[in-house]
Amino acid sequence: MKVVATYNIKGGVGKTATAVNLAYEATRAGNRVLLWDLDPQCAATFFFRIKPTVKGGAKRLIESNGSLAAHIRATDHLGLDLVPADFSMRNLDLHLDTRKRPTRRITTLLEPLADQYDIAILDCPPGITLTSESVFAACDALLVPTVPTTLSMRTLDQLISFLADADRPLVLPFVSMIDRRKKLQRDFLAEIFERVPAHLPTVIASTSVIERMGIERAPVAVFAPRSQSALAYRELWADVARRLWA
Ligand SMILES: Nc1ncnc2c1ncn2[C@@H]1O[C@H](COP(=O)(O)OP(=O)(O)O)[C@@H](O)[C@H]1O
Ligand SMILES: [Mg+2]
Numbered sequence: 373m374k375v376v377a378t379y380n381i382k383g384g385v386g387k388t389a390t391a392v393n394l395a396y397e398a399t400r401a402g403n404r405v406l407l408w409d410l411d412p413q414c415a416a417t418f419f420f421r422i423k424p425t426v427k428g429g430a431k432r433l434i435e436s437n438g439s440l441a442a443h444i445r446a447t448d449h450l451g452l453d454l455v456p457a458d459f460s461m462r463n464l465d466l467h468l469d470t471r472k473r474p475t476r477r478i479t480t481l482l483e484p485l486a487d488q489y490d491i492a493i494l495d496c497p498p499g500i501t502l503t504s505e506s507v508f509a510a511c512d513a514l515l516v517p518t519v520p521t522t523l524s525m526r527t528l529d530q531l532i533s534f535l536a537d538a539d540r541p542l543v544l545p546f547v548s549m550i551d552r553r554k555k556l557q558r559d560f561l562a563e564i565f566e567r568v569p570a571h572l573p574t575v576i577a578s579t580s581v582i583e584r585m586g587i588e589r590a591p592v593a594v595f596a597p598r599s600q601s602a603l604a605y606r607e608l609w610a611d612v613a614r615r616l617w618a
Contacts, residue, residue, distance in 0.1 A: 373486040374616045376493055377507050377541075379514045381527040383498035386517035386548035388415040389582055390608070391495035394515070396591035397609035399452040403490040406444065409457035410464065410507070411497040417456040420447045421589050429460035434467040434477060439484035448590075453489075465502045474502055478510040491616075500534070511541040512616060517548030517576070520560030528568070544615060546572040546608065572611040576604050 378387040378394075388411070395407040409416040414424040422445050426433050433443060443455045468474040482492055494507055508514070518528050528545055535543060545568055550557050564571055576582075581592055581601045588595040593602040 373482070373489050374491045374513075375482060375511045376491065376513045376515055376612065376616070377496050377511050378493065378517065379496045379504070379507065380516050380518070381498060381500050381531060382519075382524060385519050385524065386576060387498075388419070388495050389585060390515060390517055390548070390576070390605075391416055391493050392419045392585070393591045393593070393605035394609050394612065395452055395493050396449065396593055397606050398491055398493070398613075399449055400593070400606075401609065401613070403451070404488065405452045406455065406485065406489045406492045407447075407452065408440070408455040408492060408494045410461060410494055410503065411457055412459050412462040412464075413497070414457040414459070414461075416495040417454065417458075419585060419589055419591070420452075420454050422447065422454055422456045424456055424458045426456060426458045426460055429458070430462075430464050431460070431467045434464065434471070434481075436481070440481050441484070461497075468502050468506060475505045475509045478506040482510055500531070508535065508538070508541055513542040513544050513612070515572075515612065516543060516545040518545045518564060518571075519549050520547055520557040520564065522560075525560065525564070532568075542615065543570060544572055544612065545570065546611070547575040549578040550575055551578045572608065572615070574604060574608040574611050576608065577601070 378391040380387055395405050399405045417424045440455050444453050447454050468477055471477055518524050547561055579601045581596045581599045596602055
């Protein structure tokens with residue numbers, strides 16, 4: 373099982389939109405997919421129409437001796453399962469901190485599922501916390517949606533230098549929510565492509581179709597299969613798969 377996370381120190385950059393659409397595309401490509409919602413905002417849980425409840429709360433989730441198995445829910449899509457979040461996930465760091473090896477915890481919880489799924493996608497909260505470090509240790513790759521702005525580029529630099537000495541995970545930034553009508557954003561796009569060699573080639577534009585996910589509560593390809601955005605997420609999945617199984 374490969375493990376990836378949609379991750380950024382910043383919030384509101386498209387982490388959840390990416391996790392939801394890539395989980396769907398990965399399933400469509402024939403993979404058995406587990407999406408784990410780690411964010412107390414529960415947005416991925418909401419998009420898949422699952423009740424935001426963690427049995428026993430984040431404390432029990434993190435302290436369980438077995439795997440995540442008891443927390444897994446089936447979605448409307450065959451082959452795509454979800455571990456929902458609820459508001460108790462805001463305390464994930466506190467519960468992790470009581471463990472002996474907190475940064476190994478997410479790895480340990482995922483290990484028993486290795487034969488059951490081809491890929492696990494972790495939808496992360498923003499920030500760079502103990503939870504993030506536990507995610508870094510568990511992941512083969514971090515998918516980092518990067519909005520083409522100065523501050524977004526700065527946080528990407530922070531992340532890359534924080535992980536510079538680690539051999540894992542692969543950091544895979546890609547441009548998210550770009551508005552090509554704006555010259556400054558087009559300039560940043562060129563800069564990211566030039567300065568960040570590991571970036572993925574597919575660019576996710578800012579579109580009203582993606583915004584509509586909140587109304588439709590489904591991946592874009594379900595309600596707008598022929599849209600440019602549905603196509604873009606399919607290409608983004610192909611980029612990710614090439615890097616994961618290279
Ligand atoms: N490419 C996009 N175009 C337009 N709106 C988007 C796009 N990606 C995300 N959004 C919207 O922007 C908001 C933040 O996106 P989200 O995926 O929840 O970000 P994060 O998980 O990083 O906080 C949401 O309302 C979402 O619907
Ligand atoms: Mg999110």
